[in-house]
Amino acid sequence: MKILDYSNPNRESYQVSFQHSLLWECALGIAAITHEKLKDTLSEEEFFAPVRDGVISSDLKTELETVHTHNTWKALLQLLHHFEDHSLDGFQTFIHSLDPVEMRHHCLPYLNQILEPILAQAAKGDSDAINEYADAGQHIVFLPDYIRFICTTDIPSFKTHLIAVMTGWFEQVMSEKQEELDHMLIRDISMKQDKQKTYSHAESFVEFVTDGIDYQPEPSVTDVILIPHYSYRPWTIVADLKGTKVFYYPIANASIHPGDPLIPDRMLALSYKALGDEARLKMVKLLFTGPKSLQELAATLDMPKSTLHHHLTQLRSAKLVSTNKSIYSLNESKLQQLGQGLTDYLAN
Known part of the structure; x- marks a missing residue:
């Protein structure tokens, strides 16, 4: 075979940015503690002491059971990408502002560009579209049931659940750690951004931040968002948005114990x-x-x-x-x- 290659050898990459908030920390903590297969591998066991020791309210326990049953932590993470005021009041205001179709659309996972029309129809309650979109999500074990739940659940009750679990977690699990956690997240981003200056390629920098994930550019992805977390250490969670890849990555030990040379990587x-x-x-x-x-x-x-x-x-x-x-x-x-x-x- 003879080929004349006139393509550009310098393949386009993606733009990297950081975001953080205590609401993302809440959502990831909720995700971690309700993941049966992974919760015993979490590094920060003491963070979850209120849940482990049973000192949280019965109402929060009930909401966490709902999260475990329907994987509604995914909805929390999805929704947090669609508004800017990441305060509890801002979260509640945003959730109340959504009509049922918008709510479902925001909560449904993005699979690919071809399936976008199916996603839109599923959000409107079309049963054939719901089944088609659920079937398309079979590559992740929980997605089909999650998609069907999002598309068929009673939206007012669903909103009440999301607000209750986020508020309960924020007030009962994170209340005493908020300032410390915020400092950790900001410190980690600052350290990573300083390190970013030494990298000439976005791919290498993403691999460094995520502890080894080799994420090569995709034609449909122009942006990578890096979101630090403490609760779900040592795991990195990867998600897709339209045109965007998201990595929720674990912060470094140095961000937790700054200036201590005895703390290992x-x-x-x-x-x-x-x-x-x-x-x-x-x-x-x-x-x-x-x-x-x-x-x-x-x-x-x-x-x-x-x-x-x-x-x-x-x-x-x-x-x-x-x-x-x-x-x-x-x-x-x-x-x-x-x-x-x-x-x-x-x-x-």
Whole structure:
């Protein structure tokens, strides 16, 4: 085959910006504590003490159960991208201002440009469109049920739920931590923006901020929004908006304990913790020989899948293992960087 390539070798990238607010911190904390498979992997266990110790109100417990059942944390995150006054009053005013179609439209996840007309019809309550859009979201396990819930739930009751869970969390879980959290988030953004000046490519900078996510430009995406969080550490949550990719990323240890040279890098500590287990070391050795399915790992290790899944979650949270369509792979470059990371920590 003969090709004359007149295309531009300098591929366009995306624009990177930061945003933060305590309402995003609320929404992500609510998401974290209601995620059954991940909540035991969270770094900041003490943050959730009011929930763990049962000192929150029965009303907030009920609202969190609704979040767990219908994944309405997703609606909170979606809605926060559509208004600027990120105060509790601003949130409540915005929610009350939306008519049912607007409410559903804002809460539905953006899948792709081709499906936008289907999204619009689903928001209006068209049953065929609802089913088509739900089916299109099957790549994420909870999305089909979430989409159907958003499109069929009673909107006044739904608004009451969202306001109640956000207000309850803000007042009962975050009330004593608000100022400290705000300082942490601002400090992290400032540190990251200073570091951004040393990067010539947006892709490399996003990989640095997200602890290793290699996000290459997409034709339909012009902007990347980076939103720091404390509650959901060590996880990075990735979401799509029209024309925009969003990364809710965990803040660095240095943002929590500024000026303390004894505090190690968050990912360094997390990685060694993940490797400090015989079963997980066996998994790493198996994956070093090549990608494996859960079934293959379970058969070789003679381990129940539920236990295996728990260990893999620990390795994934440390970015040592990744998964694609239920196939697990070892991040060898991350593994090789550990020795240098420890040396750098000890030397500085």
